[in-house]
Amino acid sequence: MTQRTVGGPGRGLPGPEELRNNGVVKNGAPSTGIPHEELATGERPTRNRVARSILDHGPSTVAELAERLGLTQAAVRRHLDALAADGVVEARERRVYGTRTRGRPAKVFALTDCGRDAFDQSYDKLAVDALRWIAEREGGGEAVAAFARARIAAQAETYRKAVEAAAPDQRTEALAKALSADGYAATARSAPQPHTGEQLCQHHCPVAHVAEQFPQLCEAETEFFAELLGTHVQRLATIAHGDGVCTTFIPKAPKTSKTSHYSHNASASTAGRNPA
Known part of the structure; x- marks a missing residue:
């Protein structure tokens, strides 16, 4: 090459x-x-x-x-x-x-x-063509969403071990380190006032160009963060939508009893979007 x-x-x-x-x-x-x-x-x-x-x-x-x-x-x-x-x-x-x-x-x-x-020289066109084929042949956007969730699930174990091994107040930081090991250049920081919580910032996204056309990739990732951290999370910005950083807001107080509900509903409502 x-x-x-x-x-x-x-x-x-x-x-x-x-x-x-x-x-x-x-x-x-x-x-x-x-x-x-x-x-x-x-x-x-x-x-x-x-x-x-x-x-x-x-x-x-x-x-x-x-x-x-x-x-x-x-x-x-x-x-x-x-x-x-x-x-x-x-x-x-x-x-x-x-x-x-x-x-x-x-x-x-x-x-x-x-x-x-x-x-990062990626195979964006190949990935876009493959996802477009899945959408056309296998059931549209829902088929792409199913693929995106399966892709996250295949990578989940490493992230889950890192988060579960950390103290509750260090879990966002642990997730950031695990994401960085996979090339996402992630950091965790306190959210700016008046919000109470943390921001998970991913400064690099290997699939940003593909996610521009298939936001289901961002949505599946946000759902996974919510399930993993046991709380509703809100995606504030994404590289795929032209922002400099993928930014996810994580409230300070986890609501562990509602993990399943958040993972497929509340999280996806703002995944990949920039409400600002």
Whole structure:
């Protein structure tokens, strides 16, 4: 398989394999197409680190990236300018959930679809064609939903063990770590005021492009989170719908006696949608 380069020569991100091993600089500029000066200064590996940090942590400000990577803000801006020029990142206003504070929302930088593709070369078209075939031959949207639930069930055991082994107040964090191990770059954090609970944030979705056409994938995942955590959960945003992060709100007080009801009704009512 040949490597694909996103953006123009000397500035764009390398293909998926080089991104996944961005701590390694290959020897010899002629074989990689990377100018000698970039190999000497480490510009490309650093630029990859900036993009990777956005993938792992979601849309980020210049200050956040600088602190996270140990760079100056001026250096981060330089790399972001190059990544933006190549269509890998884009600037946008940070979404605010809950009460807005005074002043303009902070500007954050998020990966574009092109930027995400550089990290994860998937078989989106094949998956879409397969799901479309299932829908046409086997019963429409319900057949796709059944497939989505079966797919989640096949992966459920690892997540279930991680959550059940954690203390009740650490279960969202445990789920985030298990999701990260599967490539979702997930984190858990307290929900912004005035809400009481947590937010499960998935900064990467390997099936985002497929879920754009088949939201049943998002809905099945949300149902599973509700069943696993024993409480109604609310999907606030999804990458498939154009948001920078898949965000799920998890109330503080679980309602374990109603797990079954939530898993197929309340959770699915907002799965894959952005009510904001």
